[in-house]
Amino acid sequence: MSKMKKLPVAKVGEIPEGRTKSFRYGFQEGIAYNDNGEIKAYVNFCTHAGGPVGLEPDGRFHCRWHFAEFDPKTGERLAGQAPEGTRLKPIELVEEEGMMYAMFEIKDEFEF
Numbered sequence: 001m002s003k004m005k006k007l008p009v010a011k012v013g014e015i016p017e018g019r020t021k022s023f024r025y026g027f028q029e030g031i032a033y034n035d036n037g038e039i040k041a042y043v044n045f046c047t048h049a050g051g052p053v054g055l056e057p058d059g060r061f062h063c064r065w066h067f068a069e070f071d072p073k074t075g076e077r078l079a080g081q082a083p084e085g086t087r088l089k090p091i092e093l094v095e096e097e098g099m100m101y102a103m104f105e106i107k108d109e110f111e112f
């Protein structure tokens with residue numbers, strides 16, 4: 001058994017177009033990206049060895065550890081050491097009363 005919990009990401013309208021915001025996602029970090037008005041979010045955990053990614057001026061996410069590149073619109077790996085065909089894990093978002101929340105699954109053995 002598990003249950004879903006809503007974790008705060010950002011206020012609606014807080015993240016400008018083409019920009020990002022980091023947020024807590026359980027024991028990990030999430031990264032949210034405004035794609036032409038649509039907010040996308042991923043677990044910020046590179047598919048090579050788990051490094052954090054960040055947005056660079058070329059419009060791509062770059063891993064801070066060994067520089068793999070990912071598409072912030074889809075999470076797909078574009079270049080570098082991360083295996084071809086992999087992607088950042090997407091996070092489902094919900095909007096409620098002016099806030100964006102990330103859906104997080106809590107296993108029974110964890111409570112926080």
Ligand code: FES
Nearest residue numbers: 046048049051063
């Ligand atoms: S951990 Fe991201 S490229 Fe190695």
